Amino acid sequence: MPVNLTAPDPASLHAVRGVEIGTAMAGVRKANRRDVTVVQLAEGASVSGVFTANRFCAAPVLLCREHLAAGQGIRAILVNTGNANAGTGADGLARARSTCAVLGKLLGVTPQQVLPFSTGVIMETLPHERIEAALPTALADARPDHWAVAAEAIMTTDTVPKAASRQVVLGGKTVHISGISKGAGMIRPNMATMLGFIATDAAIDPALMPQLVKDAADASFNRITIDGDTSTNDSFVMIATHQAGNPTITQWTQGDGAVLREALIDVARQLAQAIVRDGEGATKFITVQVQGGRDGAECRKVAYAIGHSPLVKTAFFASDPNLGRILAAVGYAGIDDLDQSLIDLYLDDVHVATRGARHPGYAEEQGQRVMKQSEITVRVDLHRGTASDTVWTCDLSHDYVSINADYRS
Amino acid sequence: MPVNLTAPDPASLHAVRGVEIGTAMAGVRKANRRDVTVVQLAEGASVSGVFTANRFCAAPVLLCREHLAAGQGIRAILVNTGNANAGTGADGLARARSTCAVLGKLLGVTPQQVLPFSTGVIMETLPHERIEAALPTALADARPDHWAVAAEAIMTTDTVPKAASRQVVLGGKTVHISGISKGAGMIRPNMATMLGFIATDAAIDPALMPQLVKDAADASFNRITIDGDTSTNDSFVMIATHQAGNPTITQWTQGDGAVLREALIDVARQLAQAIVRDGEGATKFITVQVQGGRDGAECRKVAYAIGHSPLVKTAFFASDPNLGRILAAVGYAGIDDLDQSLIDLYLDDVHVATRGARHPGYAEEQGQRVMKQSEITVRVDLHRGTASDTVWTCDLSHDYVSINADYRS
Numbered sequence A, B: 001m002p003v004n005l006t007a008p009d010p011a012s013l014h015a016v017r018g019v020e021i022g023t024a025m026a027g028v029r030k031a032n033r034r035d036v037t038v039v040q041l042a043e044g045a046s047v048s049g050v051f052t053a054n055r056f057c058a059a060p061v062l063l064c065r066e067h068l069a070a071g072q073g074i075r076a077i078l079v080n081t082g083n084a085n086a087g088t089g090a091d092g093l094a095r096a097r098s099t100c101a102v103l104g105k106l107l108g109v110t111p112q113q114v115l116p117f118s119t120g121v122i123m124e125t126l127p128h129e130r131i132e133a134a135l136p137t138a139l140a141d142a143r144p145d146h147w148a149v150a151a152e153a154i155m156t157t158d159t160v161p162k163a164a165s166r167q168v169v170l171g172g173k174t175v176h177i178s179g180i181s182k183g184a185g186m187i188r189p190n191m192a193t194m195l196g197f198i199a200t201d202a203a204i205d206p207a208l209m210p211q212l213v214k215d216a217a218d219a220s221f222n223r224i225t226i227d228g229d230t231s232t233n234d235s236f237v238m239i240a241t242h243q244a245g246n247p248t249i250t251q252w253t254q255g256d257g258a259v260l261r262e263a264l265i266d267v268a269r270q271l272a273q274a275i276v277r278d279g280e281g282a283t284k285f286i287t288v289q290v291q292g293g294r295d296g297a298e299c300r301k302v303a304y305a306i307g308h309s310p311l312v313k314t315a316f317f318a319s320d321p322n323l324g325r326i327l328a329a330v331g332y333a334g335i336d337d338l339d340q341s342l343i344d345l346y347l348d349d350v351h352v353a354t355r356g357a358r359h360p361g362y363a364e365e366q367g368q369r370v371m372k373q374s375e376i377t378v379r380v381d382l383h384r385g386t387a388s389d390t391v392w393t394c395d396l397s398h399d400y401v402s403i404n405a406d407y408r409s
Helices: A060-070 A089-107 A126-142 A147-153 A206-218 A253-278 A296-308 A311-319 A322-330 A364-371 A398-406 B060-070 B089-107 B128-140 B146-151 B208-220 B255-277 B297-308 B309-316 B324-331 B363-372 B398-406
Strands: A021-026 A034-042 A047-053 A075-084 A113-123 A162-170 A173-182 A197-202 A237-242 A285-293 A344-347 A348-354 A375-381 A388-392 B019-024 B036-041 B046-051 B076-083 B114-121 B160-170 B171-182 B197-200 B235-240 B285-293 B343-347 B348-356 B377-379 B387-394
Touching: A021 A126, A021 A147, A034 A126, A034 A147, A034 A197, A047 A060, A047 A206, A047 A296, A060 A089, A060 A237, A075 A089, A075 A147, A075 B235, A089 A113, A089 A126, A126 A375, A147 A162, A147 A173, A162 A237, A162 A253, A173 B076, A173 B377, A197 A253, A206 A237, A253 A285, A253 A388, A285 A296, A296 A375, A296 A388, A296 B197, A311 A322, A311 B398, A322 B208, A344 A364, A364 B285, A398 B309, A398 B398, B019 B146, B036 B128, B036 B146, B036 B197, B046 B060, B046 B089, B046 B208, B060 B114, B060 B235, B076 B128, B076 B146, B089 B114, B089 B128, B114 B208, B146 B160, B146 B171, B146 B398, B160 B255, B171 B255, B197 B255, B208 B235, B208 B255, B208 B297, B255 B285, B255 B387, B285 B398, B297 B309, B297 B377, B309 B324, B324 B343, B324 B377, B343 B363, B348 B363, B348 B398
Parallel strands: A075 A113, A197 A237, A285 A375, B076 B114, B197 B235, B285 B377
Antiparallel strands: A021 A034, A034 A075, A047 A237, A162 A173, A173 A197, A285 A388, A344 A348, A344 A375, B019 B036, B036 B076, B046 B235, B160 B171, B171 B197, B285 B387, B343 B348, B343 B377
């Protein structure tokens, strides 16, 4: 059961001028499900991406980097679910290349103008012929209003499709932003078996795109963790088709630029948080805020130590205010000169620990009350500086084990 | 159900001259269980310890460091289960000091000659009066052959008491080694909610002890992981009473010194592996060997990435040879210049992956056969150097979640 997350209303997802999406059933792993998605981009679209930090990255990730570097202009995105094409060596790379070549030929563009994405089981051979055979159907299905269908077609162990959309007015022109994401396990900083795609029809100076996608990832997908595993396939791509007719955005710091940036990051954050809300077996959505650090990096260390601790996560699952486990996680986060006698710990509005020990006014019932909520904020104050950072995570339940023990069956 | 681990036969645990052990029921957390243990040491015993790297270390850990530094000679070890006395601030420290003072007074030694150890729930007030009231009973119970009773009295979520013993002949004299340990969750490198005590009656140059306990920990307790959490209370102590009559050991590199060192490390390793075998919810004992690294540190990074991955651990629980998850863990272990196309992966005798991809001769049935075993060796060859290292871990099961969700109820 996802935490306060429902399937998006298709009507709420704005079409983005210059983007058409079609899906098909290729039978990659299972029959009778949409498992191939093609996103077609109008000529002139700008595309930037960030990809997994896993050294064992999948064939499609290698090709994405290669094709973006080729600089020929991306005209299509091809996503398959059911097979990650990772741990597949030179053969996997050849199969991924083949899918790009076939799609490119169908669209009259080069293979380098196609970005491939795969998600699913690792170390299995990609059935590229079946994907290629399904491409004409996916192209015939292309429509601007297929965001919701695509959100469903890219799912793996996700239980709910994930999409978000916004529109803003820039220089009198309405600009649309729509995005989809998938991922429910193998999620951690530096991305996950996580795919995210956001497109806008805003006109943006293409030179601004690489930093934008990085900043958006850092504010969203790089701040979530479910199980601490970093996948081989994580990818987040941002597209600007420049067709909205707004005055071209040339900076992010003020006016229209700041408005657009905020809207894009908001969509990215919604998509990232949706992944946590649908975290494998998740029953609670937990915001971990760490403040009073010397710098952001040490705040993140502490936040991730809390967010990754199986002991903390099972306590949340049990609604058990066993809050000493949080203090223990703070203690092993890797800050060598941490002074435990300065630490404050809050659970929502409840002051649980002060100066590193149980707060005298804290009563177990207060902790219990907060722990029973479906959304909980853990706040740690290190009292050693002015930096802060936030990470989102979920609890660890019986269902996490069930889902991952049974994933391939 | 622990993995191939049964309670020790009390008769197999050798008495160690100069060591007497007594236990009592203090009702620290639960009634009618032995929860207080006192280990009395003859005058002249040498004691060295290594303690948690967690910055949030418990009051007894702070006192152990202080009392060892005082250099007055340790005469007693006091262990309580049921309460970790961690996250308890100045009040917790005062309560721990009080227990040492009371025990010291009963024994006619200073408080600084007592080392206190606590394990159990964090952030609860230590009921020190109840512990102190039980001390006369524990002292009256003192006997040299109480190792098995003590192993049981220090348990928390352990399901089986953990003890190991050996004897070796040095210079014609029989020397005894006995040890006990506890811990079943919150286990990871740099120790865990793990307590380990090993005593020998061998005569050893006291100057050799600090390095010995460090080396023994590095070869045993610092090579195990269950859930990646490092506890606030981890402690490993080695005692030499010097009463066996052997020629004093003055080096570890050859002859009697090498024999004794090997025996001590063997006992430490048995005690550490017993903790993994009794890991919370464990159904499998997994040895992770990483070879072909440039140095030991990078081999350990890879071994721990595998050993900590919830996805890998649930796959072992399910006996599912979803081995791509292991490759993914290798990829995010943090070796920046790792070449994935060099990696070999073996599951016991089965060659699963070669050059970073599925081995052409590998069939799923082979992996399945090994995965069904209760003891499995994962071997990764990085092919970038000659270093190697080994870590022991267990799988992640439904019972892990149950145990940790219900721990305090």
